[in-house]
């Protein structure tokens with residue numbers, strides 16, 4: 560009898576999970592973006608979630624929960640019920656650099672369930688048009704000669720704009736005054752109006768403003784120029800060859816989310832990345848899209864572990 564009961568329970572258990580996954584999603588899904596609206600994380604989240612919503616047959620609602628370099632929003636998402644109805648758009652900062660900078664971080668990026676990489680985003684050193692130096696070489700000379708005058712915007716400790724500029728400032732031996740924002744969307748507006756001098760930021764936030772002449776681009780920190788910004792020199796061409804860094808954005812789910820659910824989300828993300836319209840929108844802003852093998856959940860899981868280790872080392876060296 561006991562044996563029969565456990566067989567029934569086991570069978571029920573086996574039937575419950577796929578049934579839940581089969582009906583998922585039966586209501587809108589919230590995607591937490593841990594920075595202000597209009598910035599790079601928000602742009603990528605909205606581009607991919609729009610197409611994913613069509614595949615899933617339910618709307619993905621983007622919710623911006625900014626603060627503490629993105630760790631506030633990721634903490635909120637990580638502590639949500641692991642039922643697939645709250646997911647997060649993390650990035651190189653929240654899931655790579657943050658553990659090195661927040662000893663009391665309330666989530667473990669390597670434990671969250673990886674859904675998939677949405678895009679990689681080359682980093683540029685950019686400045687206000689109201690800021691005097693015209694080239695990277697002039698900027699370096701000015702920064703060294705005027706350490707007290709220089710202001711740098713960033714999106715909070717541990718964000719991409721913060722961590723990548725920590726690397727830059729360490730290489731140049733400069734300590735600009737840091738001005739924190741809830742995201743590089745609002746930071747960019749202040750830089751354009753001349754309230755801050757420069758920042759290190761992701762290409763998707765900058766491409767249109769650089770093409771439109773509103774922002775001065777000193778260099779892109781990649782081995783090659785971006786097809787989206789063919790006139791912007793690489794750091795190597797501009798005289799700073801050792802400054803090489805790229806950011807990325809990826810979707811995660813809370814620990815304990817069923818594999819059937821995250822597999823459905825991964826499938827929807829892959830379909831978004833295969834869609835010509837969604838691809839072109841991202842490529843036009845300079846994003847680098849993951850290859851087929853980089854689109855797996857396993858790839859992202861391994862990648863996050865490597866990124867946490869890499870940023871631990873890089874930020875310790877830059878101190």
Ligand code: MLT
Pocket residue numbers: 594595598599600601650652713714718719720721741742743744761
């Ligand atoms: C944003 O979306 O505002 C950025 O990704 C912030 C950053 O990490 O620099």
